[in-house]
Amino acid sequence: MENRAAPTQKMLVSRRAVVGGLLLTAVGGGAVPSRASPALGEATEVRGDVRLRQQKKDGPLAVGGQLFENDRVHTNAESFATLQLGSDTRVLLGAETDLLVDSFIAGQGGTLELGTGRMVFDRPEGLPKVDVAVRTAFGMIGVRGTKFFCGPSRAAFAVFVEHGSVSVERGGVSRIVAAGQGVEFHHRGDAPSEPVDWGEARIKEAYASVGLAR
Numbered sequence: 001m002e003n004r005a006a007p008t009q010k011m012l013v014s015r016r017a018v019v020g021g022l023l024l025t026a027v028g029g030g031a032v033p034s035r036a037s038p039a040l041g042e043a044t045e046v047r048g049d050v051r052l053r054q055q056k057k058d059g060p061l062a063v064g065g066q067l068f069e070n071d072r073v074h075t076n077a078e079s080f081a082t083l084q085l086g087s088d089t090r091v092l093l094g095a096e097t098d099l100l101v102d103s104f105i106a107g108q109g110g111t112l113e114l115g116t117g118r119m120v121f122d123r124p125e126g127l128p129k130v131d132v133a134v135r136t137a138f139g140m141i142g143v144r145g146t147k148f149f150c151g152p153s154r155a156a157f158a159v160f161v162e163h164g165s166v167s168v169e170r171g172g173v174s175r176i177v178a179a180g181q182g183v184e185f186h187h188r189g190d191a192p193s194e195p196v197d198w199g200e201a202r203i204k205e206a207y208a209s210v211g212l213a214r
Helices: 015-019 200-208
Strands: 022-024 041-047 050-054 057-060 071-075 080-085 089-093 097-105 109-116 119-122 131-136 139-144 147-153 156-163 165-170 173-178 181-185
Touching (some): 041 050, 071 080, 089 097, 119 131, 139 147, 156 200, 173 181
Parallel strands (some): 022 139
Antiparallel strands (some): 022 131, 041 080, 050 071, 071 097, 080 089, 089 119, 097 109, 131 139, 147 156, 156 181, 165 173
16 A cells, blocks of 8 residues: 555535535444444554544544444545445545545445545445445435545546446436546536546556555
8 A cells, every 4th residue: 555645635515515415335434332323334544643523522543443323534634544344345535534424234335425535435346236325515426336436636526436337416417437437527516527438547646645556
């Protein structure tokens, strides 16, 4: 894994704007042993200053920290986190990223809300499909068992699919993005662009921004 992230573009999004926006498939959370509900997952890697807001309390997120519904994970500058959801789903967060783990059920799916920053959702090929959704200010992304990036990329908010496929919706327009393709949004409220093939250089850039080597 690379330790350097590409320059991070801050994209502040209010919860209200996000809820009306993009839905992607992924999930995350935070830890308190006394909670009655089962944990959705845990943090498996933390680099730098990563915070967890859980049950209205803020604190540092450490490796092994459990995640529950409605937990919010925030990475500060030059900080990264990897969240394990269930036994086979990873969510990698780049620097200055804010992720709300709305809900997640292992083997079934869930909903994530990406407020700022960028992430990679990673689920191995060949496993049964799960329905995951990620909300953003730029649209809604529906995913079924795949690996994809979403977040700022080259002056746009972008979604890139490594394997599987996702549906991206905004402004009454829906695009199906296949493996090797990406779509862009240059302004909030825009419809997603037509899917295009991404070159290797741009893919490496996007993955490096979440601390992931291609």
